[in-house]
Amino acid sequence: MELTNENVLGKIIEQFGEENITDAMNPDGIMTFQTNRQTIHELIKYLRDDKELQISFLTTMCGVHYPEQKDKELCMMYQLHSLRHNYRLRIKVYFPISDPVMPTLTDLYAAANWMEREAYDFYGIVFAGHPNLIRILNVEDMEYHPMLKQYPLEDQTREDKVNTFFGR
Amino acid sequence: MATETKTVELDGLEQFRENLDLKLQDKHNENLTTLNLGPTHPATHGIFQNILQMNGEVIVDAVPTIGYIHRAFEKIAERRPFYQITPLTDRMNYCSSPINNMGYHMSVEKLLGIEIPKRAQYIRVIMMELARISDHLICNSILGVDSGAFTGFLYVMQERENIYDIYEEVCGARLTTNMGRIGGMERDLSPKALHLIGEFLKRFPKVWAEFEKMLTRNRIFIDRTTDVGAISAERALSYGFTGPNLRATGVDYDVRVMNPYSSYEDFDFEIPVGSKGDTYDRFLVRNVEVWESLKIIEQAYKNLPEGSYHADAPHYYLPPKQEVYRNMEALIYHFKIVMGEIDAPVGEVYHSVEGGNGELGFYIISDGGRTPYRLHFRRPCFIYYQAYTEMIKGGQLADAILTLSSLNVIAGELDA
Numbered sequence: 001m002e003l004t005n006e007n008v009l010g011k012i013i014e015q016f017g018e019e020n021i022t023d024a025m026n027p028d029g030i031m032t033f034q035t036n037r038q039t040i041h042e043l044i045k046y047l048r049d050d051k052e053l054q055i056s057f058l059t060t061m062c063g064v065h066y067p068e069q070k071d072k073e074l075c076m077m078y079q080l081h082s083l084r085h086n087y088r089l090r091i092k093v094y095f096p097i098s099d100p101v102m103p104t105l106t107d108l109y110a111a112a113n114w115m116e117r118e119a120y121d122f123y124g125i126v127f128a129g130h131p132n133l134i135r136i137l138n139v140e141d142m143e144y145h146p147m148l149k150q151y152p153l154e155d156q157t158r159e160d161k162v163n164t165f166f167g168r
Numbered sequence: 169m170a171t172e173t174k175t176v177e178l179d180g181l182e183q184f185r186e187n188l189d190l191k192l193q194d195k196h197n198e199n200l201t202t203l204n205l206g207p208t209h210p211a212t213h214g215i216f217q218n219i220l221q222m223n224g225e226v227i228v229d230a231v232p233t234i235g236y237i238h239r240a241f242e243k244i245a246e247r248r249p250f251y252q253i254t255p256l257t258d259r260m261n262y263c264s265s266p267i268n269n270m271g272y273h274m275s276v277e278k279l280l281g282i283e284i285p286k287r288a289q290y291i292r293v294i295m296m297e298l299a300r301i302s303d304h305l306i307c308n309s310i311l312g313v314d315s316g317a318f319t320g321f322l323y324v325m326q327e328r329e330n331i332y333d334i335y336e337e338v339c340g341a342r343l344t345t346n347m348g349r350i351g352g353m354e355r356d357l358s359p360k361a362l363h364l365i366g367e368f369l370k371r372f373p374k375v376w377a378e379f380e381k382m383l384t385r386n387r388i389f390i391d392r393t394t395d396v397g398a399i400s401a402e403r404a405l406s407y408g409f410t411g412p413n414l415r416a417t418g419v420d421y422d423v424r425v426m427n428p429y430s431s432y433e434d435f436d437f438e439i440p441v442g443s444k445g446d447t448y449d450r451f452l453v454r455n456v457e458v459w460e461s462l463k464i465i466e467q468a469y470k471n472l473p474e475g476s477y478h479a480d481a482p483h484y485y486l487p488p489k490q491e492v493y494r495n496m497e498a499l500i501y502h503f504k505i506v507m508g509e510i511d512a513p514v515g516e517v518y519h520s521v522e523g524g525n526g527e528l529g530f531y532i533i534s535d536g537g538r539t540p541y542r543l544h545f546r547r548p549c550f551i552y553y554q555a556y557t558e559m560i561k562g563g564q565l566a567d568a569i570l571t572l573s574s575l576n577v578i579a580g581e582l583d584a
Contacts, residue, residue, distance in 0.1 A: 027516040028278065058408055059520075060529060060551075062544040077544075079518060079531070083405075083419070086426050090518070111408030114554045122242070137235040137583060146243060153247050 001052050003087040005031040008053065015046060030079070032090040040078075040093050041103040047080060047089070048108060055082040055089055058109040061116070063123035065097075067149045073097035074123060078105075104129040122147035200228060203565075207236050211569045213310060214579035218556075218568075225564045230557045234550075238583040245543040249508025250276050251350055251484075253543065258344035260547060261581040263306050264299035264524040265345045266335065271521035274429055275530035276350045279517045280484060287475040288352035289431040290468045294365065295338065295347060296430070296521075297461040297468075301372075302331045303524030304412070304454040304461075307576040311451055312383055314573045315392045320379050327375050330368055337361040351485035352478025362469075369466055376462075380455055390448060397559045397571030398446035407555040410548050411526025413575060416453045417445030423522040434471075435464045447574040454576075483510055508538050525549055525576055549581040 001007070005026060013021050016039055024033040035043055047055040057080065064075040072094035080089045093102065104127040105112035116127045117136040124145035127133055134140065144151060206217040215236040221229045241256045248256075257268040270292050277284060305328055309321040332342040338361050339347040339354065348354060357365075383389045399409075401417040414421055422439045424432045440456035442449030478485050486505055487498035504510055514536040520529035529546030552575065559575075560568040 028518060030518055032516070057405060059527070060531065060544065060546040062531065062542075064533060064542045077531070083421050083426075088518075109408070110403070110406040111551050111554070114550065118550075135235075137238040139235075146240065153243065 003053065003082065003085045008087070008089065009033065011050075011053070012043070012047075016043060030088045030090050032092065034092045034094065037093060037095060037102060040091070041105065041108075043091070044078065044080070044105060045108055053082060054084040055080045055087065057081040057083050058105070058111050058115075059088070061105075061112070061119065063119040063125055063147070065123060065147065065149050069094070071096040074100055074125060076102055076119065076125060100125045102127050106130055121145070124148070199223060205565075205568075207233070211314060212572060214577065214582075216572070216577065216579065216582075220565070220568070222565065227560050227563055227565060227568060230560060230568075232553070232556060234553070235583050237579055241584045242543055242545065245540060247539055249510070249538050250512060250540065251505065252508070253540075254348075255344065255346050257545075258346055259580050260545065260584055261303070261524055261528070261549070261578045262343060263578055264303035265343065266295045266299040266347045267303075267521060267523050268528065269345060269347045270296055270430070271519070271523065271528050272530055273348050273350050274521065275517055275519035275532055276512075277479075278519050279512060279515050279532055279534055280350070280481070281513075282351055282479045282481045282484065284352055284430075284479050285476045286431065286473040287356075288477050288479070290472050291353050291357055291477060292348065292430050293432065293435070293468045294465050295335075297465045298331050298334060298365075298368075300461045300522075300524055301458050302328050303576070304458050305376075307524075307573070308383075308451055308454050309379070311393075311447070311570065311573045312389070314569050315389055317383065317386075317389065320382050324375060324379050327368075327372055330364070330371075334361060334364045334368065337364055349478065349485055351481045352476070354478075354486075356477040357472075365465070365469055369462065369469065373462065376455075376458055384452070384455065392567075393448040393451060393570060393574070394446060395444070396447040396563065396567045397574065398444055399555060399559055400445060403555070403558070404445060404552075407558075408551040409526065409555070410552070411523065412453045412457060413445075413450055413552060414526065415440065416442035416449040418443050423520050423527050427520070429519070429521060432464075435467050437461075437464050447570050450574045511536055511538055512540075520546065523548060525578065525581070526552070545584055547581045547584055549577050550584070553577050553582055 009024055009031065020035055020039045022034045024031065047053055059079040059081045061076065061078045064077060066073055066075065074095055074097050076093045078091045102125055104116060106116065114136060116130055117133060119125045120127065120133055121135040121138055122145060135142065138146065201222045203220045203222050205220055206212050207215045217233040219231045220227050245253045245256060254269050254272055257272045258265040260268050305324050309324050312320045335345050336342050337358060339345050399417060401419050404414050404417045405419065410421065418441050420439050420441050425439060437460045440453050442453050482501050487501055491498035492502045512534045515534050518529060518531045520527045526548030527546065528548060531544040532540050533542040535541040556575065559571055
């Protein structure tokens with residue numbers, strides 16, 4: 001079966017229902033749709049195990065922060081790839097920052113382990129069921145999640161900081 | 169007072185050991201030794217720390233720590249105009265910076281919808297394949313060093329210098345190249361650059377054949393690398409392996425073939441695959457890939473099309489300097505581009521290229537501003553290095569060093 005955006009989306013909606021698969025679009029040739037936290041784990045398992053689809057390679061995942069969107073402040077993007085059919089797929093899940101919990105994918109993909117730790121490190125997204133959810137790139141005693149939009153980068157032109165050793 | 173201080177220190181140490189023990193299995197087994205490998209061990213070629221639990225010479229478990237050179241590129245990129253992000257990508261895989269640069273440029277071009285002329289695409293292919301050669305050359309020769317053969321490393325290092333001379337002629341820099349622009353190359357290949365590439369194509373095959381001869385059928389080398397750090401194709405795919413490390417396990421996934429970019433579909437080349445996924449297979453796959461890269465460069469060099477070396481995109485591509493002084497339009501565009509006053513369209517793009525170590529992806533979300541709203545790098549090293557623990561378990565310490573070298577983990581790309 002040749003995978004196209006239409007028949008893949010049709011198959012997924014047939015399996016999971018229209019209320020769980022929403023906002024399908026095609027921004028750059030890769031089909032993108034939204035789902036929710038209840039469905040995501042089962043959906044990715046289904047895509048991996050289905051004999052026809054075989055979308056079984058986790059390319060990447062990352063968090064995004066939209067501070068203006070009420071109750072949809074955080075977004076988790078998953079990108080999958082079917083090496084058999086050379087077909088790519090992007091799935092997004094939006095959830096509130098007050099309850100930043102997502103199901104882990106470490107039981108489906110070994111690669112998810114560090115990717116999820118990175119998302120936790122950068123955005124504070126908690127992956128329920130992750131075997132070792134600690135910071136990965138930043139120091140362990142850091143008290144905030146630096147990729148959130150409320151932490152701006154330091155202004156390069158500031159003058160109140162005197163540091164003669166580092167030539168500032 | 170003195171004794172008190174001492175107790176406190178000991179408590180801290182005890183706490184540290186306890187935390188460490190919790191991370192490692194079999195903490196009550198007294199025959200095991202804990203060994204700290206890294207972060208600045210000369211044999212790890214980069215800043216990687218692994219706390220190993222050893223039973224004699226055999227590794228029982230390992231806890232890797234990364235992030236020693238984390239520079240928050242994804243955060244910094246959210247503040248910079250698009251053209252200023254290229255120098256950040258240099259510093260990811262610094263053994264093959266042009267691939268990172270051009271991968272990023274192509275992603276932005278995809279976002280902006282710019283069509284690149286054939287000549288610029290071919291020049292890019294030449295530079296990217298030179299970068300792949302220098303990347304694989306380092307990896308394989310370092311593998312030789314770690315197994316006790318220093319000669320080959322010094323011998324091929326001269327050729328890397330020659331590749332860097334070509335970079336220097338094309339863009340002015342050697343290691344962190346910042347090569348090309350959004351929309352093409354910053355200048356055409358000069359006669360000297362063409363001459364250097366021609367010379368390289370003549371000289372390099374002999375050098376590489378000699379290097380290959382030294383190791384490929386070398387009894388000691390084969391004994392040291394066969395069945396060392398092996399991984400099956402299923403596990404490799406689950407771990408998100410890409411590039412030579414995946415191909416060594418027998419999966420023929422190459423972005424250049426599967427999703428051709430920059431005119432790769434015009435060239436005739438083969439994708440080598442291994443069978444066992446061990447260190448020797450990874451070495452062989454990289455060796456053959458160097459020959460294939462040479463083939464691509466030769467084809468691109470011979471069939472270099474005439475035409476412009478950059479796209480006609482005045483909003484994003486800097487005008488020539490002479491124009492800026494005489495032409496009002498050019499002056500305005502020059503000012504707007506340099507000050508980062510050009511807005512990108514709203515959109516969302518993922519583009520990937522075959523980097524030195526695998527699929528190097530750029531995921532850009534643009535909200536229509538001068539900077540990306542979110543830029544995520546899919547860094548192959550970061551994703552496959554997590555398999556390292558599994559690959560070295562049950563092996564010997566000396567084999568762990570070889571496995572690390574053959575995976576070609578680049579600290580800059582790992583930590584970004």
